[in-house]
Amino acid sequence: SPPGLLLLTSFLLHVEEGHASPTRLVCDNRLIQKYIGEAKDMEKRAGHCQALPVLSCPTVLPLVDFSLQQWKSKSNEIKRREILCDLALLVGAVAGAQGQVTQECGARQLSQLYQHANSFILLLQTFSWEAGPWEPGCSPRSMEQTHITGIFLTYRQLVQGKLRFFFHDLAKDLCK
Numbered sequence: 218s219p220p221g222l223l224l225l226t227s228f229l230l231h232v233e234e235g236h237a238s239p240t241r242l243v244c245d246n247r248l249i250q251k252y253i254g255e256a257k258d259m260e261k262r263a264g265h266c267q268a269l270p271v272l273s274c275p276t277v278l279p280l281v282d283f284s285l286q287q288w289k290s291k292s293n294e295i296k297r298r299e300i301l302c303d304l305a306l307l308v309g310a311v312a313g314a315q316g317q318v319t320q321e322c323g324a325r326q327l328s329q330l331y332q333h334a335n336s337f338i339l340l341l342q343t344f345s346w347e348a349g350p351w352e353p354g355c356s357p358r359s360m361e362q363t364h365i366t367g368i369f370l371t372y373r374q375l376v377q378g379k380l381r382f383f384f385h386d387l388a389k390d391l392c393k
Contacts, residue, residue: 242340244392249376249384252333256376259330260369266322274317275361276310278368279303281375288382293344293390296383301341302355303375308334310368323365330372337380344387 242248263269281303288296311331318324362368 243384243387246388249381253373253377253381255333256369256373259326259333260366260373263323263326263369264366266320266326268320269323269365270318270320272314272317272363272365274313275363276313276368277306277359278310278362278371279306279375280358280360281371281378283379285382288379293383293386296379296386297341297344298355299357300375300379300383301338302357303379304334304338304341305355306357306359307368307372307375308338310362310371314365314368318365326369327365330369334372337376 279302291299308331311327311334315324315327315331318327362371
């Protein structure tokens with residue numbers, strides 16, 4: 218099965234066993250390191266694809282840089298929603314790029330990225346501190362990108378940055 222499904226599968230297995238929740242995933246620091254490694258690998262493999270086209274219709278990517286000081290002052294729910302907004306915009310960008318990339322190598326990497334990002338969306342939707350369904354009513358800071366490698370870079374920065382810190386913050390509360 219594609220590695221992007223691993224996160225979701227391991228989460229579902231934990232739930233079915235009835236003795237754990239997504240917190241198990243947060244508490245095992247090796248897992249986020251594994252996802253960072255996969256993000257780096259995808260970015261590297263995409264960079265090795267021959268003759269990736271420049272996107273004629275630019276994709277809109279979230280700006281995922283952040284100030285650690287500001288980040289620390291936010292509640293976990295606000296952080297979760299911010300990451301979900303970034304991921305939703307990223308998934309949209311990947312889908313837009315997929316429609317423009319016919320070359321097999323690039324298409325395969327984009328498909329994998331799409332699965333990974335969607336797995337994180339599903340996982341983050343299981344952590345909620347406020348009742349009610351999640352609605353992507355958000356407008357994260359964004360930029361236009363015509364280079365496919367920029368999509369992979371943004372994903373890696375998101376996983377290495379906000380997601381890693383979010384998991385770290387959750388671990389402080391959940392992994393006692």
